[in-house]
Amino acid sequence: MRRTPSQLRDGREIIYFDRDDAPVRAAVDARALDDRAVLGELRFDAFTGEWIAIAGHRQSRTHLPAASDCPLCPTQDGRLSEIPESEYDVVVFENRFPSLRSPEGAWTLPGEHIGAQAPAAGRCEVVCFSSDHDGSFARLSTDQVRLVIEAWRDRTRVLSALPYVRQVFPFENRGVEIGVTLHHPHGQIYGYSYLPPRIVRLVEQDRLHRQQFGKGLIADVIASEIADGRRLVLHTEHWVCFVPFAARWPFEAQLHPLRPGVHDFTGLSEAEAEELAVIFPRLLRAFDQLFGVTMPYVAGWFQGPVNGPLEERDAVTLHLQLQSNRRAPGKLKHPAGSEMSMWAYISDVPPEQSAELLRDAWTRA
Amino acid sequence: MRRTPSQLRDGREIIYFDRDDAPVRAAVDARALDDRAVLGELRFDAFTGEWIAIAGHRQSRTHLPAASDCPLCPTQDGRLSEIPESEYDVVVFENRFPSLRSPEGAWTLPGEHIGAQAPAAGRCEVVCFSSDHDGSFARLSTDQVRLVIEAWRDRTRVLSALPYVRQVFPFENRGVEIGVTLHHPHGQIYGYSYLPPRIVRLVEQDRLHRQQFGKGLIADVIASEIADGRRLVLHTEHWVCFVPFAARWPFEAQLHPLRPGVHDFTGLSEAEAEELAVIFPRLLRAFDQLFGVTMPYVAGWFQGPVNGPLEERDAVTLHLQLQSNRRAPGKLKHPAGSEMSMWAYISDVPPEQSAELLRDAWTRA
Numbered sequence: 246m247r248r249t250p251s252q253l254r255d256g257r258e259i260i261y262f263d264r265d266d267a268p269v270r271a272a273v274d275a276r277a278l279d280d281r282a283v284l285g286e287l288r289f290d291a292f293t294g295e296w297i298a299i300a301g302h303r304q305s306r307t308h309l310p311a312a313s314d315c316p317l318c319p320t321q322d323g324r325l326s327e328i329p330e331s332e333y334d335v336v337v338f339e340n341r342f343p344s345l346r347s348p349e350g351a352w353t354l355p356g357e358h359i360g361a362q363a364p365a366a367g368r369c370e371v372v373c374f375s376s377d378h379d380g381s382f383a384r385l386s387t388d389q390v391r392l393v394i395e396a397w398r399d400r401t402r403v404l405s406a407l408p409y410v411r412q413v414f415p416f417e418n419r420g421v422e423i424g425v426t427l428h429h430p431h432g433q434i435y436g437y438s439y440l441p442p443r444i445v446r447l448v449e450q451d452r453l454h455r456q457q458f459g460k461g462l463i464a465d466v467i468a469s470e471i472a473d474g475r476r477l478v479l480h481t482e483h484w485v486c487f488v489p490f491a492a493r494w495p496f497e498a499q500l501h502p503l504r505p506g507v508h509d510f511t512g513l514s515e516a517e518a519e520e521l522a523v524i525f526p527r528l529l530r531a532f533d534q535l536f537g538v539t540m541p542y543v544a545g546w547f548q549g550p551v552n553g554p555l556e557e558r559d560a561v562t563l564h565l566q567l568q569s570n571r572r573a574p575g576k577l578k579h580p581a582g583s584e585m586s587m588w589a590y591i592s593d594v595p596p597e598q599s600a601e602l603l604r605d606a607w608t609r610a
Numbered sequence: 611m612r613r614t615p616s617q618l619r620d621g622r623e624i625i626y627f628d629r630d631d632a633p634v635r636a637a638v639d640a641r642a643l644d645d646r647a648v649l650g651e652l653r654f655d656a657f658t659g660e661w662i663a664i665a666g667h668r669q670s671r672t673h674l675p676a677a678s679d680c681p682l683c684p685t686q687d688g689r690l691s692e693i694p695e696s697e698y699d700v701v702v703f704e705n706r707f708p709s710l711r712s713p714e715g716a717w718t719l720p721g722e723h724i725g726a727q728a729p730a731a732g733r734c735e736v737v738c739f740s741s742d743h744d745g746s747f748a749r750l751s752t753d754q755v756r757l758v759i760e761a762w763r764d765r766t767r768v769l770s771a772l773p774y775v776r777q778v779f780p781f782e783n784r785g786v787e788i789g790v791t792l793h794h795p796h797g798q799i800y801g802y803s804y805l806p807p808r809i810v811r812l813v814e815q816d817r818l819h820r821q822q823f824g825k826g827l828i829a830d831v832i833a834s835e836i837a838d839g840r841r842l843v844l845h846t847e848h849w850v851c852f853v854p855f856a857a858r859w860p861f862e863a864q865l866h867p868l869r870p871g872v873h874d875f876t877g878l879s880e881a882e883a884e885e886l887a888v889i890f891p892r893l894l895r896a897f898d899q900l901f902g903v904t905m906p907y908v909a910g911w912f913q914g915p916v917n918g919p920l921e922e923r924d925a926v927t928l929h930l931q932l933q934s935n936r937r938a939p940g941k942l943k944h945p946a947g948s949e950m951s952m953w954a955y956i957s958d959v960p961p962e963q964s965a966e967l968l969r970d971a972w973t974r975a
Contacts, residue, residue, distance in 0.1 A: 286960075290856035291819075291831055293811040295953075297856040301960045344948070344956040359834050360855060416947035424944025433947065441952035446658040454656075466656055469724050490725060491655035491662040494950075545951030566951055579789020580945065582781035582798065583709075585859075586910030586931055587806035588660075591709040595651075595666045 420541025785906025873914030
């Protein structure tokens with residue numbers, strides 16, 4: 246794998262991740278770009294104890310452009326895109342409309358009180374999985390997925406070293422049904438400067454579990470799912486996938502490495518990464534097999550928090566949370582009153598039933 | 611107001627709330643109905659410490675029927691609906707496809723541990739706001755809204771007396787963009803047998819606030835919003851409405867009674883209820899004025915928890931949380947990767963800006 250860092254016209258970083266025999270990446274960004282986006286705001290929600298990012302400048306971001314105007318395609322035939330090169334394997338660059346970005350000077354998260362606010366420090370990166378506009382992660386070659394995993398590994402290492410970053414979160418949103426505004430196969434990486442609420446909860450549940458049982462929560466849940474078996478989707482040499490016992494979404498699966506103590510992508514062994522490059526896209530194809538239609542999904546990678554207490558880091562091991570809001574061929578699950586207002590999830594699909602459907606879809610994927 | 615309780619063919623309760631001069635409600639449900647839905651399951655999500663309701667039988671529920679098949683219209687011209695009467699003012703009945711329903715025999719919520727589950731005890735009711743299929747809450751007369759408020763008051767009193775109910779939650783989902791499956795103007799009331807996660811958080815934040823300041827959180831937030839003024843939408847004799855300082859959704863507002871200590875609808879004075887009947891539908895009309903299009907929304911009423919510790923009840927006073935996922939005329943906010951996976955909300959609309967738009971829309975509503 247070859248890594249080539251460069252800069253876009255407005256100073257944003259761009260990094261190419263290529264096969265060893267790829268051409269040299271030396272193209273220069275020839276666009277005239279406006280100044281970089283302003284820094285948004287973090288605000289403390291006193292009723293929930295959570296931080297919310299407010300990014301007013303994002304209202305004008307690119308929204309479902311024609312394929313010929315895709316900003317994630319390589320620069321070709323004089324059409325200048327976000328990627329100066331005329332082809333690429335995998336490329337990562339800082340988002341032009343970031344919700345979170347590098348703060349100016351020293352930065353600390355303020356105390357939690359009514360009216361607390363701070364600049365929205367952090368990092369938002371875009372990861373182009375392939376230069377093929379019409380491709381999808383599910384259809385990438387194993388070699389190509391390996392390059393993406395190397396990009397995630399690199400970005401996890403680099404973003405973890407930023408003193409204001411607390412959580413590195415690689416994810417992909419796929420499908421207009423889930424709000425995707427660009428069709429080109431791509432994901433994102435958020436470097437949050439605060440612990441996201443879902444991580445706060447997981448750390449707290451792990452703390453209670455260790456208090457009572459003297460060992461980590463995630464490992465015990467994995468052991469319990471393997472022992473039960475009814476919600477397992479696959480169980481390979483290095484990985485296990487199951488539908489969560491209390492799934493919120495109609496189709497939802499978690500993929501965990503079997504080896505304990507892998508806290509993020511940088512901790513994966515070569516063999517674990519190799520196997521992941523085979524089973525992850527196949528799991529996505531299994532989702533598409535469920536109803537024979539392309540499934541909208543959020544694929545989010547949980548990793549151990551950084552630059553904080555060791556207990557937080559220990560609580561979270563690397564795993565994928567794959568969630569789809571499609572509950573039937575023509576029907577979506579909408580988070581409405583109970584979910585939006587009370588955060589009380591009602592699911593229509595029993596996890597054992599969706600696991601059975603996914604096991605069957607896996608054999609055909 | 612006249613209250614007439616009755617029963618549907620399958621044993622479900624139905625209650626008419628009418629003007630004093632309305633006809634007697636004595637019609638009998640002439641349908642042949644299947645047995646009542648089975649009881650779903652509550653499952654404990656060990657990673658988040660939250661209860662999820664699994665209601666597999668709901669997959670087959672009525673989905674966007676033609677207007678002539680509306681189950682919420684009165685029974686007319688031989689077309690048998692959920693409401694046996696040939697007209698009504700406001701009517702409440704138990705949901706035919708309930709996520710939560712009355713348990714058989716004694717019921718207690720189990721302890722929180724990996725694999726914990728229980729029958730999905732609780733109550734799900736439907737509230738028809740009007741017999742006019744094409745109406746909307748925003749366009750109800752003041753008298754009609756007063757009847758709805760009386761229905762909410764009655765149901766809050768009755769559901770609070772069920773020993774397995776911990777939270778009574780009246781709400782309305784409006785618009786297909788938010789997942790509404792029936793167009794007839796109606797809301798729902800959930801009686802949860804567990805504290806919904808959003809209430810758990812509010813109770814916890816109130817506890818921390820009282821520890822530090824010796825007084826309740828909600829009252830202090832209201833005082834702080836009135837003093838600041840930038841996010842106020844309206845401030846009347848009995849009510850105040852503001853956009854939350856850290857709003858999650860593009861357009862969001864809270865409506866609180868000014869008098870402290872009103873924990874639910876049963877605590878409202880006559881004057882407070884009268885004023886609410888005027889300003890609540892006007893607030894909904896103001897939302898529709900924002901872009902000149904009918905806005906999708908969730909209107910959820912927070913009330914003090916019941917059948918639990920006094921601190922929980924004390925923490926929550928009655929208020930409306932009104933949330934819309936429309937961020938521009940042709941654009942919706944989708945909760946995608948950051949929200950669905952990490953529960954970290956990114957908002958594109960600064961609260962001060964949406965408050966200004968709402969204040970202006972209010973004058974035209």
